[in-house]
Amino acid sequence: MTWYTYIKGRKKIALVAGSAVFTGSGILASYGLFLILNIVSRLVSGVSMVGALPFTDTTADFFLAALYFLAAAVLLMAAYLLMETHYGGSIVATVFGVCLFSASMLGNVSKVFGLMVAISCFIGASLGLWQRRRNPIAKTQASIVEEKIAKNVLRLTSLVAVVALFFVAAVIFTRGSSYISLTFLTSGWPPRKWLGVVDIIEGRATGGFGCGPAIAGSLLVVGLCEAICVPLGLGSAIFLAEYAAQNFFTRIIRFFVELLAGVPSIILGIFGFTFFSVEFGWHQRSLLGGAICLAFMTLPWNIRVAEEAIKAVPREFKAASYALGATKLQTIRRVILESAAPGILTGTLLGFGAAFGEAAVVIFSAGDPFASWPTTTNLWTFLTGSDMPTLPAWIYGAFTGPRSPNYAFWPKEQNVAFAGAFVLVAIFLAVTITALLGRNHLSKKLAGA
């Protein structure tokens, strides 16, 4: 069945599409005619040709309206050709009509033409729907078309998340790469001595700005936090999964763990801001305080991860171990933990990545974004008295820095924030991808076992 016979057979589309094509061509033709007349009259009267191609607002409107009409005609015909029935085509036509109308909000003339396009699409859609009502075969065909439309629309929406991710990553990597250098990664501002070793940057002349202390601070804080969370999480998970009876008490514990997971990060931030300095007399922002606050946040994640990994150990392993005469503790230590270890590792790695990027908790409890390398060598004072920045806090400082008058040596460029984001995202992606790959590998191994 050729195009021509198809369109001929569907008289209603022919009506709509044909009128759209003719109107569009008519507009273009009239513009062309106007142009020719203009040129001829200027030739005749000797006026210069400079203004021969008038492109006033009205002219632009006419031109664009004509283009819209042609586009509407082409789209309508394509829609009706691709869909087997009027039903699907009607929906598509209505959607196109609405889009074109809203897109024609350029000038008053375009609005009128856009309105005409929308009305013709609506007429076509109604005619199609009317036909569907009286045609039982069309109903079945309609559901097939409905399925196709739904599937494609759903596919489009699911692309949004993926596109967003790649767009964000691409933007950060391109805008931030201009600042990355070894200087950037190791210097702080202003450079100071650290642990008695002269900072390699001190020899350089510039008031170095860099995220070195931020990276180190982040690693320290998150490392401390994981050092607290991993043992606690493992212990609680073993307790909950193996030892505790399913009674009211354990339900309360689980409820509180979920509650802790839901606490907003800013609340933990102000908690850290005041609690540690007031109650224990530490410096207002301290590494250990920040680590403990972050630990509150990460602990539920670690418990969840460990519990899931322990539950994923097949029951046969436990049964076999008991059958061989092991005690409960021996079973846990040698059988369950060894099987669950990869799962716990990947989950902890994911939690590490998430905690690394957490800003609201640490910016108020761990470090002023504009601090630099610490100057003390005593470990306890280092942990509780120094305020080193963390990388997310540093990014925020770089974001607002150019706008605050206090930091005069701060280069007023926006890309510095992106450079910090580059480092953060690079570390985060490396950790996350390693964890996800590890999880894939692990699930394949388990499936094969």
Next chain:
Amino acid sequence: MWQGSPAIINWLLHGFGMEFNSVDEFGIIPYIFSTVYVGVGATAAAVAIGLPTAIYLAEFSGSRTRNFIKPSMETLSGMPSVVMGVFAYFYIAPIVFVFFGGFLCPLTAWIILAIMSLPFVVSISEDALRAVPNSYREASQGLGATRWQTALRVVIPEAKSGILAAILLSLASVLGETMAVWMIIGSVTTPPITLNPLLPSNVISSMIATYIYSSEAGQTAQLLQSLYGAGVILLAMIGTLNIAVALLARNRAPKGE
């Protein structure tokens, strides 16, 4: 073993500081309104895109597509919120400015919060949809329905409580989101009580962050107490949502057949 909620402990430690005459004239009420406004809008946008995605992943997609989409979304969800805030300030706010006229406004917040909470909504909704037994789908297709008709009329009504839980949980996480909102909400001292999303506004989490960052709160006890009060209110909102979700889950469990 666990302290439960640290803010309640702070509240008890620092007195019952519910100052309603803090820097904003009417107290905390404009902030409550604007926080709920931003949260509901962002959740609506996230669900509008996330629910169809979840339906696609649960009903229609093949395993290769799933294995590509799911890890991408997990990575997106873990993306640090400062980075998303920086991205929103430089890329989303100008777009909103060009098309709609508002720069640092709730509309920008809606867009970036929707993107950030999208993976969360999708994963929970998809779990809820997958929990519907396959026998329902097979019965429906045996009666002649297409896959889309099955999804729309059979699977979604069965998974309704799970999807509702997803919506409430994502609302709770959006309410508590600080860093991204802080950068793009256009911090004003008193957020306007209006339904216009193009005026710069403020939310509770961003307000607390601003005052603590500038260390003003360290000086006056009154301001600090009002910040704690605001924090308690935020916590109450989120806690209510969590309790609602827990009740939903408990209503769902006995119904298993």
